[in-house]
Amino acid sequence: MKKDVLRDAIKQAKKSVKIGHILTKEEAIKESLELMDRAKICMLSTNGADGFPGIKALLNVKHDGYKKVWFSTNTSSNRVQRLKQDNRASVYYVDENTYQGLLLTGTVEILQDIKSRKMLWTDGAEIYYPKGVNDPDYSVLCFTAKKCNYYHAGIVTFDIE
């Protein structure tokens, strides 16, 4: 049992209770965007073919506010094959030091047009896609959020307008 992990969380929770401030929707949106901006990775969850949900960390390289998030991935991956059958997904951002979490729920579109490919391409990406920017095994996932849940000593839920 890792008591230090629990103790640290309790310490921070106590601070929040002491401050006693309930986040407004505007504050939650501001904190959500800051969390998204500084995150190196985020988690993508999809519905598995066997009925079990799956999770995979992906590089957090591009987003448009909290409404759109783009990822680059291998077309041949299980994830892409699954998303072709069922495009419902969630994207999760977390800061393990501040205990802030952001859950975006929505759908994923699989893109292979040249504009999307070039948008996420960078020198050296051939390590993942040996045939370059036009590699058929290179796909861009475009996630569109429908709902946001922001967690920071409480929950603020907001729909996408």
Added chain:
Amino acid sequence: MKKDVLRDAIKQAKKSVKIGHILTKEEAIKESLELMDRAKICMLSTNGADGFPGIKALLNVKHDGYKKVWFSTNTSSNRVQRLKQDNRASVYYVDENTYQGLLLTGTVEILQDIKSRKMLWTDGAEIYYPKGVNDPDYSVLCFTAKKCNYYHAGIVTFDIE
């Protein structure tokens, strides 16, 4: 577009390709357990009532190898209510610096017996469960893994024996 995030990942991927070592199952298990031991948090994914998968970070306080993971949570939370209907879940550990990831797929049991409660209790946990160790709003989630996928410059999948 955060090119620095992508560049760092490419740099590490190139190193792995250069080394060219394919992980054995034994090495994957060893690295998985090390990842679980040092993680402060992990992600729990569940099937949402609306058909969308959900994710939530939870404190990584106790596990028995890669077969069992325990979490403490509020009985009244949406997550617990959902798990009562559908206990299929996955637990994900990630190290954003080394790009190691571990996906455990399995099921969750909701426990409220005193032994389980005491096992995860620590001084100060009243901040989450004001009525103490017997608070009806305090539940212990026991996740049992059926399958493991370990990612580190490639994938190693192993079933639970």
